[in-house]
Amino acid sequence: MNKKQKGKFGRFGGQFVPEVLMPAVKELEQEYERFRDDPEFKQELDYYLKDFAGRPTPLYHARRLSEKYGIKVYLKREDLVHGGAHKLNNTLGQALLAKYMGKRRLIAETGAGQHGTATAMAGANLGIATEVYMGAKDMQRQRMNVYRMELMGTKVIPVTSGSQTLKDAINEALRDWVSNVEDTHYLIGSVVGPHPYPTIVRDFQSVIGNEVKQQIMEKEGRLPDSIIACTGGGSNAIGTFYPFIADTEVKLFAVEAGGSGMESTDKAALHSASLCVGEEGVLHGARTKILQDPYGQILESHSISAGLDYSGVGPELAYLAETGRIKPANTSDDEALAAFHELSRMEGIIPALESSHALAYLAKVAGSGELGEIVVINLSGRGDKDLETVLEKGAL
Amino acid sequence: MRISDKFDELKINGDGALIAYVCAGDGDTTGIVHALIRGGADIVELGLPFSDPIADGPTIQASIERALDAGMNPDRYFEMVKGLGVDVPLVVMTYYNLIFKRGLERFVKDCKDSGITGVIVPDLPPEESGELGGYCEGNGVDLIFLIAPTTTGGRLEDILKRGTGFLYLVSRLGVTGARDDVAGSTKEVLDRVKTDKPKAVGFGISSGEQAAEIIKGGAQGVIVGSAFVDIIASGQDVVRRLEALAREIKSSLG
């Protein structure tokens, strides 16, 4: 590859979408170019991020955790963002963009309901009609999140096709968009999908890494030795990593869900570790690493945390993993659960099960010296939503 | 048989083409294909089922799921196609990941060896199609592109240049699925797309009446899928009813 192609990260990324959508993704590309540096747009987004979402979030020195592992551990507190996760950074950005583009309707997909909830918040706040596709199975498992979205005026549409989970909700949202592209913005929830989504979502989530950089310089006068983030589609990970990509002395760890084992059956993987063991392919509009069978049929994924339970991963992460700039890793359901309890007890912070995978990586490798002396862990969300899951595991 | 030969043949008789879609592996595909051809199908588009078919509506999604559950896969697909023994052009319709995973070159060779002379990939826009297009050209296989009501300007010209076999005009915004009416956008797309290549209109056609209207509007063919798949899904008297519907539609295309 001698020249950087637009919308590609090395050979990853691209725009593999039905013809009906091509003009829409091109329009989005142009409109984003137009507004991303527009002073009025930026000022308005900054306002919402500050006064509505509660940014900046603290970079917190986890003292007891640091003592236990013999490394200085900082937690980036995205769990304190309105809604309880980093997801709102992106939904506010995209909803505002949709408003500037003159779109009258937002659609989104959601797995457990985190992105759906964040979309509902942005939609309600900006006064844009919002509909969220959610797998029928997920709706049953996450009744409270469905109700939260409904309280904010969002219509939640059950998806009964395929495995009735996140990947099918994305399929269904894409089908809706195909039918309504003229007045509808598809507000995708992670750095996945066709170009320009991976770039747009990365940019809106980069607020995390930009803050970390400033905060760590204030506190330590230097950059951290490593940064750890959990990785489903990869939006909190790339958002945290991106401002550090050129700082090659900072190690970046993308921790995927190792689930209940790194094997696969005929139709399903027991994990969601597409960066670690996925194979190259094309899913949901982008060339990336995917969990698939030898014929290219997409495998269902598994994780105890619904937010990491996805068969693909953002194309830019696939690229950065291949170049060696980021290191893919994974931690299992059980390791994440242990980390969930540990942070709750030791720091008085109940982490999301997604974020617990990043915390578990600290526990796993702290002894090896691999992480250096100062580590930043992105605490992508809070765990209140996960209490039922944890209780079911009969914990404590 | 090459697609262009079929359109040449139809042109002499002043006939429109009936292009019939079914998903391979949902029901007795060999029996189904023969029934469609007896009824008058000029070209058969055989779906190779993919787990995440984003361009398809509920009818064809369900058909794809049945086919996958019944064990259809690319190896079996090509094996089955080889044994069909039909003398109409066969076109494979599938999603890009299955082609990518098999290897582009191998996939196109498998098409050629099994008698398939056209490929339709709904999630492969022309911008990403260069490599597959190269293998198709080298093997005498047409790469067929879709044109949507939203396709305009330079992109439309690019598709008209690259597309071979026929141009697949999507008659409305949306996914596949049978409808009762002909969309207003159909005539508009037909008028707007100026080319010497044959134009076939698909998405939503289920009756002879609709098909006739589309041929009158300037198309050289119609693509009918969900209406056939509905019959297969019913499990009732499938072969006879498929043949009858194909005949009804075909007879209105003259």
Ligand SMILES: Cc1ncc(COP(=O)(O)O)c(C=O)c1O
């Ligand atoms: C708290 C939290 N962390 C992480 C994720 C995973 O998404 P991503 O990999 O895009 O950050 C989710 C998704 O819902 C989430 O809710």
